Amino acid sequence: MKKSVAIIGEGETEWFYFDSLRITQRYPFKVAPDFPSHSDITHILYLAKRYLIEQYDYVICLIDMDRIRQVPQEYAAYIAAKSKKEFRKVMFVETYPCTEFWFLLHFVPGLSTKLYRSCDELLPELRKYMPGYEKSKIYFRKTKLYDYLKANGDLAVAMKNAEKLCRLSQENPEDQISYSEIYKVIKLLNELMPMKS
Template sequence: MGGRKNKKLDLRNGIFIVGEGITEQYYFAHLKQLRKYNCSVKPRFFGKTSIDEISRTVSKLLMGGVSVICIFDADVAARDKVENEKLNKFKKKYQKNNLVTICDSLPSIEFWFLLHFVKTNGLFVNSKSLEKELKKHIPNYNKTESYLKNKTWVEQFINQLDFACVNAKEIDQTQGCSYSNIFKAIDLLEK
Protein backbone atom coordinates (compact mmCIF):
# COMPACT_ATOMS: atom_id res chain seq x y z
CA MET A 1 0.00 0.00 0.00
CA GLY A 2 1.24 3.46 -0.91
CA GLY A 3 1.08 6.53 1.19
CA ARG A 4 3.35 8.52 3.35
CA LYS A 5 5.13 6.96 6.24
CA ASN A 6 4.87 8.71 9.56
CA LYS A 7 8.30 9.86 10.61
CA LYS A 8 9.18 8.52 14.01
CA LEU A 9 11.22 10.68 16.27
CA ASP A 10 14.64 9.13 16.84
CA LEU A 11 15.26 9.58 20.55
CA ARG A 12 18.53 7.66 20.71
CA ASN A 13 20.46 10.88 21.13
CA GLY A 14 19.86 12.12 24.65
CA ILE A 15 19.98 15.92 24.21
CA PHE A 16 17.62 17.80 21.92
CA ILE A 17 17.87 21.52 21.29
CA VAL A 18 14.62 23.40 20.72
CA GLY A 19 14.49 27.05 19.80
CA GLU A 20 12.91 30.08 18.29
CA GLY A 21 14.52 30.82 14.98
CA ILE A 22 17.18 30.23 12.39
CA THR A 23 19.89 32.15 14.27
CA GLU A 24 19.63 29.75 17.21
CA GLN A 25 19.31 26.75 14.90
CA TYR A 26 22.40 27.52 12.84
CA TYR A 27 24.47 28.60 15.83
CA PHE A 28 23.90 25.30 17.63
CA ALA A 29 24.26 23.25 14.43
CA HIS A 30 27.66 24.87 13.86
CA LEU A 31 28.67 24.38 17.50
CA LYS A 32 27.67 20.73 17.24
CA GLN A 33 29.92 20.28 14.24
CA LEU A 34 32.84 22.40 15.43
CA ARG A 35 32.89 21.20 19.06
CA LYS A 36 31.69 17.64 18.33
CA TYR A 37 28.73 18.00 20.69
CA ASN A 38 26.46 14.99 21.10
CA CYS A 39 23.03 16.53 20.57
CA SER A 40 20.21 16.82 18.04
CA VAL A 41 19.68 20.12 16.28
CA LYS A 42 16.90 19.69 13.74
CA PRO A 43 15.00 22.37 11.80
CA ARG A 44 11.67 20.97 12.97
CA PHE A 45 12.63 21.85 16.55
CA PHE A 46 13.14 25.50 15.61
CA GLY A 47 10.89 28.23 14.30
CA LYS A 48 8.77 28.00 17.44
CA THR A 49 7.76 31.61 17.78
CA SER A 50 5.92 31.41 21.07
CA ILE A 51 6.50 30.02 24.52
CA ASP A 52 3.35 27.91 24.05
CA GLU A 53 4.79 26.22 20.94
CA ILE A 54 8.14 25.62 22.62
CA SER A 55 6.37 24.16 25.65
CA ARG A 56 4.39 21.73 23.47
CA THR A 57 7.57 20.56 21.74
CA VAL A 58 9.35 20.13 25.09
CA SER A 59 6.44 18.08 26.46
CA LYS A 60 6.53 15.75 23.44
CA LEU A 61 10.28 15.24 23.73
CA LEU A 62 10.12 14.61 27.47
CA MET A 63 7.76 11.70 26.83
CA GLY A 64 10.79 10.02 25.26
CA GLY A 65 12.90 10.59 28.36
CA VAL A 66 15.45 12.81 26.66
CA SER A 67 17.07 16.02 27.85
CA VAL A 68 15.87 19.23 26.22
CA ILE A 69 17.67 22.55 25.91
CA CYS A 70 15.31 25.45 25.18
CA ILE A 71 16.86 28.47 23.44
CA PHE A 72 14.81 31.64 23.03
CA ASP A 73 14.85 35.42 23.23
CA ALA A 74 13.11 37.09 26.16
CA ASP A 75 12.62 40.51 24.55
CA VAL A 76 8.91 40.07 23.80
CA ALA A 77 8.22 38.83 27.34
CA ALA A 78 10.09 41.85 28.73
CA ARG A 79 7.72 44.30 27.06
CA ASP A 80 4.45 42.32 26.95
CA LYS A 81 2.71 41.43 30.21
CA VAL A 82 0.85 38.41 28.80
CA GLU A 83 4.03 36.95 27.26
CA ASN A 84 5.91 37.63 30.49
CA GLU A 85 3.32 35.63 32.42
CA LYS A 86 3.63 32.77 29.91
CA LEU A 87 7.42 32.83 30.22
CA ASN A 88 7.28 32.78 34.02
CA LYS A 89 4.76 29.92 33.93
CA PHE A 90 7.00 27.99 31.50
CA LYS A 91 10.08 28.52 33.69
CA LYS A 92 8.19 27.51 36.83
CA LYS A 93 6.82 24.38 35.14
CA TYR A 94 10.30 23.11 34.29
CA GLN A 95 12.53 24.69 36.95
CA LYS A 96 12.80 21.48 38.97
CA ASN A 97 12.93 19.17 35.96
CA ASN A 98 16.57 18.24 35.49
CA LEU A 99 15.85 17.07 31.93
CA VAL A 100 15.02 20.64 30.83
CA THR A 101 17.58 23.43 30.54
CA ILE A 102 16.08 26.87 29.88
CA CYS A 103 18.42 29.25 28.09
CA ASP A 104 16.77 32.59 27.49
CA SER A 105 18.58 35.77 26.48
CA LEU A 106 17.48 39.38 26.89
CA PRO A 107 16.99 40.94 24.46
CA SER A 108 18.25 38.21 22.11
CA ILE A 109 20.88 35.57 21.38
CA GLU A 110 23.08 38.30 19.95
CA PHE A 111 23.82 39.32 23.54
CA TRP A 112 25.37 35.88 24.03
CA PHE A 113 27.51 36.44 20.93
CA LEU A 114 28.62 39.84 22.26
CA LEU A 115 29.75 38.25 25.53
CA HIS A 116 32.43 36.41 23.56
CA PHE A 117 34.15 39.76 23.02
CA VAL A 118 33.30 42.02 25.96
CA LYS A 119 32.19 41.80 29.55
CA THR A 120 29.04 43.88 29.82
CA ASN A 121 25.87 43.95 31.84
CA GLY A 122 24.33 46.99 30.23
CA LEU A 123 20.73 47.00 29.14
CA PHE A 124 20.16 46.80 25.41
CA VAL A 125 16.59 47.96 24.95
CA ASN A 126 16.19 46.17 21.63
CA SER A 127 17.95 43.83 19.24
CA LYS A 128 18.84 46.63 16.81
CA SER A 129 21.02 48.46 19.35
CA LEU A 130 22.58 45.15 20.33
CA GLU A 131 23.32 44.18 16.72
CA LYS A 132 24.99 47.56 16.20
CA GLU A 133 27.32 46.83 19.14
CA LEU A 134 27.94 43.26 17.94
CA LYS A 135 28.96 44.51 14.48
CA LYS A 136 31.94 46.24 16.09
CA HIS A 137 33.29 42.72 16.63
CA ILE A 138 31.67 40.81 13.76
CA PRO A 139 31.36 43.51 11.06
CA ASN A 140 29.49 41.38 8.49
CA TYR A 141 27.01 39.86 10.94
CA ASN A 142 23.43 39.67 9.72
CA LYS A 143 20.43 37.46 10.32
CA THR A 144 19.87 36.22 6.78
CA GLU A 145 19.81 32.50 6.19
CA SER A 146 22.52 32.76 3.51
CA TYR A 147 24.86 34.30 6.10
CA LEU A 148 23.89 32.11 9.07
CA LYS A 149 24.16 28.76 7.27
CA ASN A 150 27.89 29.31 6.66
CA LYS A 151 29.79 28.30 9.79
CA THR A 152 32.54 30.92 9.39
CA TRP A 153 30.66 33.47 11.50
CA VAL A 154 30.71 31.06 14.47
CA GLU A 155 34.34 30.16 13.82
CA GLN A 156 35.20 33.84 14.33
CA PHE A 157 34.43 33.66 18.05
CA ILE A 158 34.26 30.00 19.07
CA ASN A 159 37.68 30.26 20.75
CA GLN A 160 36.20 32.77 23.20
CA LEU A 161 33.43 30.40 24.36
CA ASP A 162 34.88 30.06 27.87
CA PHE A 163 35.16 33.85 28.17
CA ALA A 164 31.48 34.19 27.19
CA CYS A 165 30.43 31.59 29.77
CA VAL A 166 32.31 33.38 32.55
CA ASN A 167 30.84 36.74 31.51
CA ALA A 168 27.30 35.37 31.36
CA LYS A 169 27.55 33.70 34.77
CA GLU A 170 28.66 36.94 36.41
CA ILE A 171 25.61 38.94 35.32
CA ASP A 172 23.10 39.63 38.08
CA GLN A 173 19.78 39.07 36.33
CA THR A 174 17.82 40.75 39.10
CA GLN A 175 19.26 44.15 38.16
CA GLY A 176 17.18 44.67 35.00
CA CYS A 177 20.10 44.31 32.60
CA SER A 178 20.63 42.27 29.47
CA TYR A 179 21.59 38.66 30.09
CA SER A 180 22.01 35.25 28.50
CA ASN A 181 21.62 31.81 30.02
CA ILE A 182 23.12 30.02 27.03
CA PHE A 183 26.10 29.16 29.22
CA LYS A 184 23.83 26.52 30.79
CA ALA A 185 23.52 24.79 27.41
CA ILE A 186 27.28 24.96 26.88
CA ASP A 187 27.92 23.54 30.36
CA LEU A 188 25.59 20.62 29.62
CA LEU A 189 26.99 19.96 26.15
CA GLU A 190 30.59 20.06 27.40
CA LYS A 191 29.97 17.19 29.89
Protein backbone atom coordinates (compact mmCIF):
# COMPACT_ATOMS: atom_id res chain seq x y z
CA MET A 1 0.00 0.00 0.00
CA LYS A 2 1.37 3.40 -1.03
CA LYS A 3 1.95 5.95 1.69
CA SER A 4 1.55 9.65 1.03
CA VAL A 5 4.43 11.88 2.06
CA ALA A 6 4.57 15.69 1.97
CA ILE A 7 8.01 17.27 2.33
CA ILE A 8 7.86 20.95 3.17
CA GLY A 9 11.06 22.87 2.55
CA GLU A 10 11.91 26.43 3.42
CA GLY A 11 13.29 27.33 0.04
CA GLU A 12 14.47 26.38 -3.40
CA THR A 13 17.45 24.30 -2.27
CA GLU A 14 15.26 21.78 -0.47
CA TRP A 15 12.67 21.75 -3.22
CA PHE A 16 15.19 21.03 -5.99
CA TYR A 17 17.09 18.42 -3.93
CA PHE A 18 14.01 16.43 -2.94
CA ASP A 19 12.42 16.79 -6.36
CA SER A 20 15.54 15.34 -8.03
CA LEU A 21 15.58 12.57 -5.39
CA ARG A 22 11.89 11.83 -6.06
CA ILE A 23 12.42 11.63 -9.83
CA THR A 24 15.63 9.55 -9.70
CA GLN A 25 14.39 7.07 -7.09
CA ARG A 26 10.79 7.10 -8.36
CA TYR A 27 9.49 7.93 -4.91
CA PRO A 28 5.76 8.68 -4.78
CA PHE A 29 5.90 11.74 -2.54
CA LYS A 30 4.98 15.39 -2.91
CA VAL A 31 7.54 18.13 -2.41
CA ALA A 32 5.49 20.89 -0.89
CA PRO A 33 4.70 23.58 -1.60
CA ASP A 34 4.84 23.10 -5.34
CA PHE A 35 7.40 25.85 -5.30
CA PRO A 36 8.28 27.62 -2.06
CA SER A 37 7.64 31.34 -1.82
CA HIS A 38 7.73 31.92 1.95
CA SER A 39 10.36 30.54 4.29
CA ASP A 40 8.93 31.82 7.56
CA ILE A 41 7.85 29.31 10.21
CA THR A 42 4.25 30.56 10.17
CA HIS A 43 3.87 29.56 6.53
CA ILE A 44 5.65 26.24 7.05
CA LEU A 45 3.32 25.38 9.96
CA TYR A 46 0.31 26.47 7.90
CA LEU A 47 1.34 24.03 5.15
CA ALA A 48 1.96 21.27 7.71
CA LYS A 49 -1.58 21.71 9.07
CA ARG A 50 -2.98 21.67 5.54
CA TYR A 51 -1.29 18.37 4.68
CA LEU A 52 -2.36 16.86 8.00
CA ILE A 53 -5.96 17.83 7.20
CA GLU A 54 -5.55 16.26 3.76
CA GLN A 55 -4.52 13.12 5.68
CA TYR A 56 -1.02 12.64 4.35
CA ASP A 57 0.57 9.68 6.10
CA TYR A 58 3.79 11.63 6.71
CA VAL A 59 4.32 15.37 6.87
CA ILE A 60 7.98 16.41 7.02
CA CYS A 61 9.16 19.98 7.68
CA LEU A 62 12.76 20.78 6.80
CA ILE A 63 14.19 23.53 9.00
CA ASP A 64 17.42 25.48 8.39
CA MET A 65 18.45 26.37 11.93
CA ASP A 66 20.80 29.23 11.02
CA ARG A 67 17.95 31.21 9.50
CA ILE A 68 15.32 30.47 12.13
CA ARG A 69 17.63 31.20 15.07
CA GLN A 70 18.22 34.72 13.71
CA VAL A 71 14.59 35.67 14.36
CA PRO A 72 13.72 35.12 18.04
CA GLN A 73 9.93 35.17 17.43
CA GLU A 74 10.22 32.53 14.71
CA TYR A 75 12.49 30.35 16.81
CA ALA A 76 10.08 30.59 19.76
CA ALA A 77 7.13 29.72 17.46
CA TYR A 78 9.05 26.73 16.09
CA ILE A 79 9.97 25.40 19.55
CA ALA A 80 6.35 25.87 20.71
CA ALA A 81 4.98 24.09 17.62
CA LYS A 82 7.19 21.05 18.20
CA SER A 83 5.48 20.44 21.54
CA LYS A 84 1.90 21.12 20.39
CA LYS A 85 -0.49 18.21 20.08
CA GLU A 86 -1.67 19.32 16.63
CA PHE A 87 1.87 18.85 15.26
CA ARG A 88 2.71 15.53 16.95
CA LYS A 89 2.42 13.73 13.60
CA VAL A 90 4.79 16.17 11.90
CA MET A 91 8.42 15.14 11.50
CA PHE A 92 10.55 18.24 12.05
CA VAL A 93 13.95 17.76 10.40
CA GLU A 94 16.67 20.21 11.39
CA THR A 95 19.96 21.07 9.76
CA TYR A 96 22.44 23.49 11.28
CA PRO A 97 23.32 25.69 9.61
CA CYS A 98 21.50 24.79 6.35
CA THR A 99 20.67 22.02 3.88
CA GLU A 100 24.03 22.55 2.17
CA PHE A 101 25.65 20.97 5.21
CA TRP A 102 23.86 17.73 4.26
CA PHE A 103 25.43 18.03 0.80
CA LEU A 104 28.88 18.58 2.30
CA LEU A 105 28.54 15.37 4.35
CA HIS A 106 28.56 13.40 1.07
CA PHE A 107 32.17 14.43 0.46
CA VAL A 108 33.88 14.68 3.83
CA PRO A 109 35.44 11.24 4.46
CA GLY A 110 35.85 11.50 8.23
CA LEU A 111 33.60 12.72 11.00
CA SER A 112 34.12 16.44 11.57
CA THR A 113 32.56 18.35 14.44
CA LYS A 114 33.33 21.72 12.87
CA LEU A 115 30.74 24.40 13.49
CA TYR A 116 29.49 26.43 10.53
CA ARG A 117 27.45 29.34 11.90
CA SER A 118 25.84 30.25 8.58
CA CYS A 119 25.33 28.95 5.10
CA ASP A 120 27.64 31.67 3.79
CA GLU A 121 30.40 30.34 6.05
CA LEU A 122 29.86 26.80 4.76
CA LEU A 123 29.66 27.50 1.00
CA PRO A 124 33.42 27.92 0.32
CA GLU A 125 33.99 24.42 1.77
CA LEU A 126 31.14 22.93 -0.28
CA ARG A 127 32.46 24.52 -3.49
CA LYS A 128 35.65 22.46 -3.15
CA TYR A 129 33.47 19.45 -4.00
CA MET A 130 30.71 21.14 -5.98
CA PRO A 131 32.56 23.78 -8.05
CA GLY A 132 30.37 26.71 -8.98
CA TYR A 133 27.66 25.83 -6.46
CA GLU A 134 25.22 28.66 -5.90
CA LYS A 135 21.76 28.97 -4.40
CA SER A 136 19.94 29.85 -7.61
CA LYS A 137 17.26 28.39 -9.85
CA ILE A 138 19.70 28.51 -12.78
CA TYR A 139 22.23 26.33 -10.93
CA PHE A 140 19.60 23.95 -9.55
CA ARG A 141 17.98 23.44 -12.96
CA LYS A 142 21.37 22.80 -14.54
CA THR A 143 22.63 20.51 -11.74
CA LYS A 144 20.26 17.82 -10.52
CA LEU A 145 21.36 17.94 -6.88
CA TYR A 146 20.56 14.37 -5.85
CA ASP A 147 22.08 12.94 -9.03
CA TYR A 148 25.25 15.00 -8.60
CA LEU A 149 25.67 13.94 -4.97
CA LYS A 150 25.00 10.30 -5.85
CA ALA A 151 27.53 10.32 -8.70
CA ASN A 152 30.28 12.32 -6.99
CA GLY A 153 29.71 11.85 -3.26
CA ASP A 154 28.94 9.00 -0.91
CA LEU A 155 25.39 8.77 0.48
CA ALA A 156 26.30 5.96 2.90
CA VAL A 157 29.07 8.11 4.45
CA ALA A 158 26.71 11.12 4.64
CA MET A 159 24.06 8.99 6.38
CA LYS A 160 26.51 7.52 8.88
CA ASN A 161 28.19 10.83 9.73
CA ALA A 162 24.88 12.72 9.93
CA GLU A 163 23.55 10.19 12.43
CA LYS A 164 26.69 10.45 14.56
CA LEU A 165 26.67 14.26 14.48
CA CYS A 166 23.00 14.37 15.52
CA ARG A 167 23.73 12.04 18.42
CA LEU A 168 26.72 14.16 19.51
CA SER A 169 24.66 17.35 19.20
CA GLN A 170 21.93 15.92 21.46
CA GLU A 171 24.34 14.42 23.99
CA ASN A 172 26.37 17.64 24.32
CA PRO A 173 24.20 20.60 23.28
CA GLU A 174 26.65 23.02 24.89
CA ASP A 175 29.33 21.93 22.38
CA GLN A 176 27.84 23.53 19.30
CA ILE A 177 28.46 21.57 16.11
CA SER A 178 26.89 21.48 12.69
CA TYR A 179 24.44 18.63 12.12
CA SER A 180 21.74 17.41 9.75
CA GLU A 181 18.73 15.20 10.37
CA ILE A 182 18.02 14.77 6.64
CA TYR A 183 19.31 11.19 6.93
CA LYS A 184 16.03 10.44 8.80
CA VAL A 185 14.02 11.44 5.72
CA ILE A 186 16.15 9.24 3.44
CA LYS A 187 15.73 6.30 5.85
CA LEU A 188 11.98 6.80 5.99
CA LEU A 189 11.63 7.02 2.20
CA ASN A 190 13.70 3.86 1.77
CA GLU A 191 11.50 2.03 4.28
CA LEU A 192 8.35 3.14 2.46
CA MET A 193 9.50 2.07 -0.98
CA PRO A 194 8.36 -1.36 -2.15
CA MET A 195 11.24 -3.74 -2.79
CA LYS A 196 12.45 -3.48 -6.39
CA SER A 197 12.92 -6.81 -8.13
